[in-house]
Amino acid sequence: MGDVANAMYSFSQKAIAPKDPSYTKIHHRLTPFAAFFDGCIGALDGTHVEVTVSRxxxxxxxxxxxxxxxxxxxIVDMDMRFxxxxxxxxxxxxxxxxxxDCMRTPNYPHPPLGRYYLVDSGYAVREGYLGPYRSTRYHLEEFSRREADTLEEKFNFHHFSHRSxxxxxxxxxxSRWHIL
Known part of the structure; x- marks a missing residue:
């Protein structure tokens, strides 16, 4: 099992990497929202994977x-590539x-100056990580029935849409790897 894990880790170091590590271009999906999301290079979030552990x-x-x-x-780019x-x-x-913990590892892709990842409200506000406005609504159903009341609501709606x-x-x- 250790050999398989080591091989997978080695493979991931080559296969899971930014397509454009210098982040020179703005993704085409973000251009209509240039005023808000010019520096966006992707989104990050956590998920839980079931495991078996000792008692x-x-x-x-x-x-x-x-x-x-x-x-x-x-962390994924705007094309859903990890x-x-x-x-x-x-x-x-x-x-x-x-x-x-991840930020302390040598292969963590820290966002370059002027660039950032979209994050949800569970992450601390810090340079390189852009979360939504706190205490501001942005539910899809509510937003689709009417126009946003405030700029913060509009921002949060689009932030959520891109972060998703x-x-x-x-x-x-x-869905592809049921073991996860």
Whole structure:
């Protein structure tokens, strides 16, 4: 099992990488929203993957829904291609703790100056990571029935629409690889 894991890790270092590591171009899906999302290079989020662990470790790996999982961080570009995957924290770990661990690894793709990842409100506001306005609504159903009341609502609606690329990528991956 160790040989397979090592081979997969080696493969991932070559296959899971940004298509344009210098991030010279703005993705075509973001050009209509240039005023808001010029520096966006992708989105990141966490997902939980069920695992089997020893009895002694079980309590650490139980997530908020009561399942035994590992919390996995994924970064995707706007074409739903994974550019980074970091795993290994127990399911009880907060998404921000997983991100902090991943940021300390040598292969973590820190956003260059002036660029950023879209994140949800579970992540701390910091340079290189753009979250939604807090305490501002942006539900799709509500937004489609009427125009946004404020600029913050409009921003949050489009932020969510673009950030959901990472959730769709994880969903696609889990549908293709049922073991996940």
């Amino acid at each position: 002694q470790s079980r309590l650490d790996f139980i997530n908020r829904k009561g399942t035994v999982t590992v919390n996995v961080l994924g 550019t980074y995957v970091g795993a290994g924290r127990a399911g009880s770990s907060h998404d921000m703790a997983v991100l902090n 690329v990472v959730e769709r990528a994880f969903g696609f991956l889990k």
